Amino acid sequence: MSQFGTLDALYERLEEVTPVRIKGLLETYRDDAFRSRELVRLKDDVFESLDFGEFAMHFDNPFLPIYDDLVHYEMNAVLRTLKAKALFEESQDNAGQTRHSREGGNPALDSKMDPRVKHEDDGKECLAVDGCSVLLDTDEALMRIIQTIPHDAIVAFDTETTGLDPTKDHLVGFSFSVDGKSGYYVPMMHSYLGVGDQVSAASAQKAIHSIFERRVIGHNIKFDLHFVTRFLGVERLAIHADTMVLAWLTDSARSLSMDNLAQSLLHHEMIHFKDTVKKGENFASVAIEDACKYAGEDAYITYRLYEVLREQLLLKGGDEALNEAINVEFPFTLTLLGMEREGIAVDTAVLETFKKEVAHEIATLTEQIHSSCGSVFNLNCPKQLVVILFETLNLPHGKKTKTGYSTDEQVLEGLKNEHPMIPMLLQYREYHKLFSTYIEPLIALAQNDSDSRIYTSFVQTGTATGRLSSKNPNLQNIPVKTALGMRIREAFVAPAGKKLIGIDYSQIELRLLAHFSADTVLVNAFNEGHDIHMQTAIALFGEEEAAKKRNIAKTVNFGLLYGMGQKKLSDTLGITTKEAKEIIERYFETFPSVKGYFSGIVEQAKEMGFVETLLHRRRYFDFGSATPMLKAAYERESVNTVFQGSASDLIKLSMNKIDAMIRTENLRAKMLLQIHDELIFEVDEDVAEVYAHRFVEVMESILELRVPLKTSMHIGNHWGELK
């Protein structure tokens, strides 16, 4: 901790503020849990009462992003000192009591926790199914163990934090395992009264650096990397594997939680988080000894899951599957980490203005709807709406839901002319959706951040097909289809001096259909750069009808990839099921190789129990035990997965390549978002054009298919301009 030369100043200042309150707490409250809660609160108070801006100047620290973590860390060290002091004073008064046995420096405890003793003298415990956890709570013990790790070792690594949000939570400790038999836990920032020894920030940093020079594996390691990269002040750390990604690759339908995987693969019952951390508290208040058991287990179980899952992936999918994991998915985790750390800038003024308008519209519409139907009810409640529409007003009802009549948009559209409240209700729905799902949450999130940026979390293992999902907040479903919705996109901006670039793959799934099926009409249409929907229309309806029926062809093309049925197609197009049936039949007559290719997919799915994407990622189906209805669903899913999954393979490759390009060439560019077939970048204004074309080049040449990969690219000051 010598790098913080002026810590003494902090100690002095803190001593002025805190001892009285700490002593007060000790005297007043005997209950441990209560006291530790109060202590955390006290820490926050002190934190606020000091001028840390000024203090930060004295931290000899080149990494501003980690400043916050370190301050927390040092605060904790200070509190420990103060607490020890207070306890010492108390013990002078109550000599003979045993309650301080947890205090640091207890020789009996030290020797019990010494891992070398444990290994040599207690091998039985380590070899047992349950493994064992070892505490490393001093700098010396930590560094001693770290030095023993071979340079080519695989190290399972896990962090414990105050919460799940990397933008506001902090490291509490970390654990690692080098053999799958024992796990070491290193406490850093536990914070409760009577807390024992913990390691210094400097040693923790040194140890983690050292660990990441080995081959690190983790379970959902992107989460840990958020905290660790910030703590170390580095951009990127290498990883060897992620057991969650491995588990997902072996079967995307299985549960990916460590608890469940340990249960199913190792027949091991994990210590549950809920039993470790009391409700309303966080990991910092967990007793270090309990934390050690929990965190150590996470580490050695991760190690063992890695061994089992790696083998399982190899057995199921062979070298191809394992190579895809190593060459695509694991690097992709780091690509995503980089994107998540960047966030995207939001102009809250734009949202605030919009919010006022929308709030006003909602109020007006609510009023008007209530008076037009003669009763006051909750507009957000479908159940109440059913009573109003189909009982009070006696409007004709349409389709049903599980519990009653549906009031969704489609039904309401059908009733538009039946009652004046219907159009108003549709408008209300749109406004309310924008307000509650987008405007309010986005403003709140942007206000959390000093740069008004918001940070999503991409889930690499979120889908059955290989696509990403995005959550907290979901930035993959920001409105685009209506003028009103577009105004949300206008709030996603490029900061001063920068531009946003949007590049999306054009009709990537249809191109993949052409590639896989090798259908001459499709392949030629793409190779000659024709409008694919128009070409489909010509093929289906003839030259004369084509222009008129392009939209039908477009719907059919999309429906195709979803395994459409006549019923849904007729609903979507507003035609009879008979007409829909004819169109589908004509399509398959016109494109016979497509039909053959589709049946080939389904056949393979039934025979082998899985389908494969372009990069040999698999999705498994159990046709054997399925009902006829489920079988039909599986058929559609297997067909769709090939296209959706292969498209996501392609964009993953592009993202990895662009990420590497940005890093190795130090480009003044950040990749911010992926929306399935589209990438959003933030780049310096003066190089926007040049970079944009380079990114386009990567995306279009990422793989050589039977048809060209095309993109469309836009540059703008906000997301709304990228379409």
Add this chain to the structure above:
DNA sequence: TGTGATAGCTCG
């Protein structure tokens, strides 16, 4: 007070 199910809507 918290959780799971349901309905509805947003996106590709």
Add this chain to the structure above:
DNA sequence: GTACGAGCTATCACAC
């Protein structure tokens, strides 16, 4: 009784 993937908000019933 069938169009494929997702996540979020709101309501409501039910449990603690």
